[in-house]
Amino acid sequence: MSQSDILVRLVNLKKTYFSGPLSVPVLKGINFEVKKGTFVGIIGTSGSGKSTLLNILGMLDIPTEGKYILEDIEVEKLSDSELANIRNRKIGFIFQSFNLFPHLTVEQNIEVPMLYARVPAKERRQRAIELAKEVKLGHRLGHKPTQLSGGECQRVAVARALSNRPAFLLADEPTGNLDEKTSIEIMKLFHALHESGSTIIMVTHNPALESHFDQVIRLRDGLTEDTVGEVTQ
């Protein structure tokens, strides 16, 4: 694969938290690359630095040292406003507890990232309907999240994450709040998206999901323990 196929590159990335005189190193030098179109799993127990890595990958936080390059953008050089812009256009967040807006309908929830991308209302609605159909919720457009099952909620969240056609989807334990049957359903959705070309980075503590990923990055104690390349199912 050529250089231009590399979507995400982390070079000796470190994150240290400072609290008064104390410094707590959380990430101690992370190195990995994610190629376009891969389904990557970052697996780690709690305390491994998983959340911190997720925040950095999601551009909610910046590394203390090292490099995070997304496409050809170097993250550490960016201002708060530019980071928000990249989050909006390049990253599709999917949360463990869905984080849907309870007072908005399915359609309005899907529209939120497009709102911040200044997409005109008409176009937003069209895209939202299109995406809702893609996650098989075309018949639920006017429903509120409280009227949906957990699995349906997560599908709305996936549709929302896709709305601005991001560079990659960043999923944080997307099946953590779901039962087994629904989890399988959601994982199937991710595979479908993967097959249609999406790059997905999924952070989880659950080693059982390992078999789903093209590439597994294990985190232990702030270090990438072992990178398994090209595991095919």
Next chain:
Amino acid sequence: MILPRDLLSLSLHNLFLHKVRSILTSLGVIFGVGSVIAMLAISEGAKQKALAQLDALGIDKIIVYSKKPPVEAQQQNSNNTQLVNYGLTTKDIGNFAKMDNIASITKLRDSRQPILRGLNRLSTKLAAVDIGFMTESNSKMISGRWLTPADYENRSLVCVLGENAKRKLFTLQTNLLGKTVKVGKYRLRIVGILSNDVGANYPEVGDPNDIIFIPSTTMYSLLKNYAPDSTRIEYDLSLVKVQDIAYIDDTAKRIRSYMEKAHANKQDWDLVVPLDLLKQREATQNIFTIVMSSIASISLIVGGIGIMNIMLASVFERRKEIGTRRALGAQKSDILCQFLIETVLLTTIGGVLGIFTGIGISQLITIYADMPSVYSSWSIITSLAIACFVGIVFGTYPAWKAAQQNPIEVLRSE
């Protein structure tokens, strides 16, 4: 940055989600703005009423009138006779006429004749006036005619009834022209009915509507014994009209100094310059407005603090929403604007409701306390601007606080 239209609908949506809370929150502003509107309406009404009354007296006039002197002054000057002479004299009027800047002098003299209906004495006065009185008092005829030069020349036994005098004497009867009013042994033929709807009210004489007018010449020739209460007054009232209103104060000063000399120690006269009263009224009005607006601003500040409090609580309650929005790409400024506009909308909607509340309050005052209320577009625009301003002032801190929420922390605290 989010599109302004979307921002507005987002903020409105959030307010409508919590209708009761929004209304309770903006109560302070509702009553604050309500009291501003009511205060302005009532004070404007009072001002206009006062202005109209003063205007009715005529701003180009100096009113010089006779008044009953206090008892001590009477004893000093009366030499123990029963008959008391006081007030404006023909000589005084003659001297006024010689002064500069005088356009005309219109005189009125009360006959002090009892006007009876059956055996009841009415509060109606019979007064002899100069021919110019109708115009100078801003009155108009509602039927018949005013006194004519011929009436004066012939000393005719004719009279013009003020509107109230007519009602007291004849209740609802119509077609009174040609009928007579009996005063003493004379019968006065009614030639017209006069109305003064500008609210003129002359010192010591009162409302022209309560007067029966006769030509001054008629009075001198026929009703000589006009002083049953042992007083003799030549004139009760004179309306001194000036040529140039700019020098009205000088003219008034000159009249005053003349009268002080001519009526030394008598205290049997006084002088009113409606224009001066008007200026004084305006000054008092301004003080009233300042006092009222400081009270209203206190209620607006209290209302604003209440809103700030609720908005801060709302920011805390909606941390997860803020964090999610930030993760999905909202700028800090998007969050700031969202919350600021929410607060401003809250206070502005409160302001609109406050305007209706204020109109309601002032209407109640108008109905129950008989004080007129006048609404100006100026007062409505001002109070809306104030409401908006309160929202900006008290919404900025909560909005800033919302924008400062760290998305990492709020997303973790689930």
